[in-house]
Amino acid sequence: MRNIRMAISYDGTTYYGFQTQPIGNTVQDVLEDAIRGLTGEQVDITASGRTDAGVHARRQVINFETSSPIPVDRWALALNSRLPDDIIVLQADEADPSFHASYYAKRKTYRYGIDTSKFGDVFDRKYRLHYPMPLRLKEMKEALAHVVGKHDFTSFASRRSTKPSHVRTILDARIEEREGKLDIFLTGNGFLYNMVRIIVGTLLWVGEGKLSPDDFKRILEARDRTAAGPTAMAHGLMLWDVEYED
Amino acid sequence: MRNIRMAISYDGTTYYGFQTQPIGNTVQDVLEDAIRGLTGEQVDITASGRTDAGVHARRQVINFETSSPIPVDRWALALNSRLPDDIIVLQADEADPSFHASYYAKRKTYRYGIDTSKFGDVFDRKYRLHYPMPLRLKEMKEALAHVVGKHDFTSFASRRSTKPSHVRTILDARIEEREGKLDIFLTGNGFLYNMVRIIVGTLLWVGEGKLSPDDFKRILEARDRTAAGPTAMAHGLMLWDVEYED
The missing domain is CATH 3.30.70.580 (Pseudouridine synthase I, catalytic domain, N-terminal subdomain)
Structure with missing residues (x-):
């Protein structure tokens, strides 16, 4: 074979x-x-x-x-x-006969796309969440920095997650902004069910000023899904890349 | 009213x-x-x-x-x-009561998008022509420069065009290239039926080396639709902007 x-x-x-x-x-x-x-x-x-x-x-x-x-x-x-x-x-x-796309994946990067324009870009409507609000980018970046490193991400995991451990390592997290469009990139060794979408949903509350970057940190530390924001819609999420050890 | x-x-x-x-x-x-x-x-x-x-x-x-x-x-x-x-x-x-979106349009810009990647970008498939060929960009730019100015564009107009005159003025024509994607922008005071798409179809022949930039110029001067290349597919074309006198 x-x-x-x-x-x-x-x-x-x-x-x-x-x-x-x-x-x-x-x-x-x-x-x-x-x-x-x-x-x-x-x-x-x-x-x-x-x-x-x-x-x-x-x-x-x-x-x-x-x-x-x-x-x-x-x-x-x-x-x-x-x-x-x-x-x-x-x-x-x-x-190689031993290669397995899941077991040997070392790093994955997801992108979550947001369109903050008033009525949305018609050509991006299937690939970005339309969120026509002024967002505090500086605070969002400050909040997002807290996810980098090894953490228990229970607060940002669906309660339907069946994984024995919710500890994951985020290697890189960043936000790029251009003409009212935000790209949130997260790279990690693994992700829990709905993890990126819940992080983004919570980050949007920071962007709107409903939460401070410190609140975001406390939510992460709470290990409690009910402390975090909503699960952002699926269509803004894109598996960006998967990396393997050579 | x-x-x-x-x-x-x-x-x-x-x-x-x-x-x-x-x-x-x-x-x-x-x-x-x-x-x-x-x-x-x-x-x-x-x-x-x-x-x-x-x-x-x-x-x-x-x-x-x-x-x-x-x-x-x-x-x-x-x-x-x-x-x-x-x-x-x-x-x-x-x-103003006298405003008329067609009569008073002074300049229009169209963009034609091309994706030269081997199998195409799935997220751009509805907005760019997939044309997986190495294209000679320098020659395409040289050919495209010939359309700038006032010309009789009969060679680049559908034979179904019913306009009494095929003379139009192209104010700007340029090609931008990034990661295998070409954007061809044409700005003019008016466009004939299928004009941008026939210009692009002919330009692609220049890109493939089937025609030289001088051939392209001769095709323009021939005022003969049969001299030009094919009409590029509709889905790559986008009305980019319309400008009016204030």
């Missing part, structure tokens, strides 16, 4: 998330259908991590085993011709 | 162009329906110019007469709440 690794990109707007669900219409289903159409084989795709319904991926990494003899440099073109236009294979190669 | 002027923005993907057609589903129809819902009046919208099926507008200007007493600062919000999410009213004001 060969272990094929792929980098893919998708517009999550119409999908019920990455991972196969009983309800159907997931990115994984569509990819596995395209691979079956190409190879005749039903493969089982592993991703670096799931993305929720409506969440996008600029660069997601997946792998699967196959006995197909199709040369590795043909996979991307052959699958792209079978995939709908909202899922794209960027790259394919043959990985 | 009041003369209301609006700046609007729309994603043209699902529309049969700006102007009302027997086939229906145009931007004008949807706007007029929203205005009728708000005011009870059937108005007749004039735009700075039509856009074709699938063409977008970052900033289009329209006007219409109404006897509605709704204050001008309420129009944008009230209409946006009635419009689908792919049409946005950016701004509304009350214009």
Whole structure:
């Protein structure tokens, strides 16, 4: 069996998330259908991590085993011709048999996009949260800096999280602003269920002046989901990149 | 009667162009329906110019007469709440009774977007032509410079053009390139039917080396549509801005 690794990109707007669900219409289903159409084989795709319904991926990494003899440099073109236009294979190669897209992911970066313009940019409406408020950027940056490092992120995890530990390490957190659009980037060794979206929801309260940067720090330290703000909408979130040790 | 002027923005993907057609589903129809819902009046919208099926507008200007007493600062919000999410009213004001969005437009700028990446950027797929070829940017810029000035643009006009004169003045033409994405901007006092798209289609042949910049110049001078390249696809085209004399 060969272990094929792929980098893919998708517009999550119409999908019920990455991972196969009983309800159907997931990115994984569509990819596995395209691979079956190409190879005749039903493969089982592993991703670096799931993305929720409506969440996008600029660069997601997946792998699967196959006995197909199709040369590795043909996979991307052959699958792209079978995939709908909202899922794209960027790259394919043959990985070491031990490679596993989830276990070996060392760092992931997410971007959360916000559009603060009065009525919203029509061309970005599916990729940014429209939040037409004046936001205190300096305070937001100060608050966000508190998530960098190793912390118990229980306050910023969905109560549906089933992970035994909520300790994660955030390696980098930053906000870029340009013409009323904010990009919030978070890089970490792992993320809990809804973690980026709850951090952003809470950060928006800081931006509006409902919370101070110190309040944000106290919320993180409280390890209590009820202390934090709301879960920001899915469509502003994008898996930006996944990194592996070479 | 009041003369209301609006700046609007729309994603043209699902529309049969700006102007009302027997086939229906145009931007004008949807706007007029929203205005009728708000005011009870059937108005007749004039735009700075039509856009074709699938063409977008970052900033289009329209006007219409109404006897509605709704204050001008309420129009944008009230209409946006009635419009689908792919049409946005950016701004509304009350214009001089003589203002006419088409007659008084002095300059228009169009942008044509091209994505030269191998498999395309999934988030730009509706707004850029995917053209995965190495393009000779220097030659394209040299060719494009020939359109600046006053010329007879018959070579770059659809044969369905019914205009008595094909002489137009292009005030500015430039190409910006960033990470494999090209933006071709054209500013002029007026544009013929399909003019930007035929200029771009011909320019792409220069980019591929099928034509030289001098060939491009000769095509312009030939005043013959059959001499030029193909009409580039609609979805890469965006009405960027419309300017009026104050």
